[in-house]
Amino acid sequence: MTARKSRAALFIAVPLxxxxxxxxxxxxxxxxxxxxxxxxxxxxxxxxxxxxEADAVAAVEAYEAELLAEPATFTINxxxxxxxxxxxxxxxxxxxxxxxAMAARKMGLSGWFNSFSKIIDVPVTVTADEDAISSQxxxxxxxAITNAERVFDGRLAMVDGSIDxxxxxxxxxxxxTAGAGIVFDVLAQPGLEGAELPLYNxxxxxxxxxxxxxxxxxxxxxxxxxxxSNTKYDFRLMIPSVTLAKxxxxxxxxxxxxxxxxxxxxxxxxxxxxxxxxSYEIAPVNADFEIDIETDTVTIIxxxxxxxxxxxxxxxxxxxAATSSGNSGDLPIIETVEPEFTTEAAEAFGxxxxxxxxxxxxxx
Numbered sequence: 453m454t455a456r457k458s459r460a461a462l463f464i465a466v467p468l469x470x471x472x473x474x475x476x477x478x479x480x481x482x483x484x485x486x487x488x489x490x491x492x493x494x495x496x497x498x499x500x501x502x503x504x505e506a507d508a509v510a511a512v513e514a515y516e517a518e519l520l521a522e523p524a525t526f527t528i529n530x531x532x533x534x535x536x537x538x539x540x541x542x543x544x545x546x547x548x549x550x551x552x553a554m555a556a557r558k559m560g561l562s563g564w565f566n567s568f569s570k571i572i573d574v575p576v577t578v579t580a581d582e583d584a585i586s587s588q589x590x591x592x593x594x595x596a597i598t599n600a601e602r603v604f605d606g607r608l609a610m611v612d613g614s615i616d617x618x619x620x621x622x623x624x625x626x627x628x629t630a631g632a633g634i635v636f637d638v639l640a641q642p643g644l645e646g647a648e649l650p651l652y653n654x655x656x657x658x659x660x661x662x663x664x665x666x667x668x669x670x671x672x673x674x675x676x677x678x679x680x681s682n683t684k685y686d687f688r689l690m691i692p693s694v695t696l697a698k699x700x701x702x703x704x705x706x707x708x709x710x711x712x713x714x715x716x717x718x719x720x721x722x723x724x725x726x727x728x729x730x731s732y733e734i735a736p737v738n739a740d741f742e743i744d745i746e747t748d749t750v751t752i753i754x755x756x757x758x759x760x761x762x763x764x765x766x767x768x769x770x771x772x773a774a775t776s777s778g779n780s781g782d783l784p785i786i787e788t789v790e791p792e793f794t795t796e797a798a799e800a801f802g803x804x805x806x807x808x809x810x811x812x813x814x815x816x
Contacts, residue, residue, distance in 0.1 A: 525646035541581035603654035613697040620656035680783035722763030736791035
């Protein structure tokens with residue numbers, strides 16, 4: 453009976469021991485590997501499983517050193533430039549990566565079984581100085597693209613009374629935003645030798661049609677002399693083409709959209725008009741009294757304002773006149789020169805008439 457019980461216990465104990473053996477090995481493995489990175493764990497492909505924290509840090513530091521020391525070649529407009537991670541402040545967050553690797557596995561029994569066959573790779577966080585990358589790309593852009601290849605916004609100006617212009621053109625430019633991302637990706641990954649950085653076509657601020665329209669407007673403005681006349685006073689003033697060309701102004705307004713503003717320099721027009729002012733000026737006339745002895749009445753002869761011509765006023769109307777179909781317009785005469793004795797002053801005396809009448813007889 454006793455032998456039968458012993459045999460039964462043995463049949464129970466052996467399978468149980470077999471079942472408990474993995475758990476015992478797992479517990480023993482956990483004790484032995486405590487403080488180490490779990491097996492089959494890598495950091496950015498660097499094997500660190502089974503290493504202590506300090507050794508794991510050293511392994512990732514070696515990985516970072518490799519990144520910094522390995523230059524990459526970037527091509528811009530068929531020009532090549534080398535750059536390494538040190539120049540742009542490339543760095544790896546080593547402590548965070550090692551801490552994540554240490555806790556990479558949930559070391560339960562099932563996780564322990566998986567650790568023998570499944571590799572867990574912990575990524576690293578790589579950072580760089582974005583301003584340094586942008587500054588480097590700007591320098592490359594300056595070196596790789598010639599002035600002849602760059603965008604030109606066009607030019608239009610009056611130089612010594614003549615029209616000077618050059619048409620705009622599309623130009624090349626480095627895509628700094630996209631290029632910065634490419635540079636970072638290449639430097640942050642080991643084994644990448646370089647990349648070609650993208651260019652794009654930059655559109656000029658002005659179009660060819662903008663220059664053509666402005667040229668036509670300038671030709672119309674300075675192509676013929678302008679006649680300004682005043683029918684009330686029968687005055688006539690001619691502004692020659694050479695004066696119009698000298699006074700013409702061109703300004704590119706860099707607003708949105710960019711426009712070309714054409715005008716006339718008031719100072720030039722005023723300087724031309726001033727010598728002719730005396731020909732268009734009428735002196736003011738004072739008010740006066742006319743006495744009719746026969747009717748004993750006094751009549752006020754009204755005063756008259758004088759006239760003058762203002763160079764600024766001429767400049768204000770000249771542009772519209774110069775660009776009109778007949779190259780003509782009204783000559784602005786200003787009637788603001790008041791006489792010393794006005795009609796109103798004469799009327800202020802009140803009604804005027806015969807006050808008294810007498811006869812003095814004298815002997816012959």
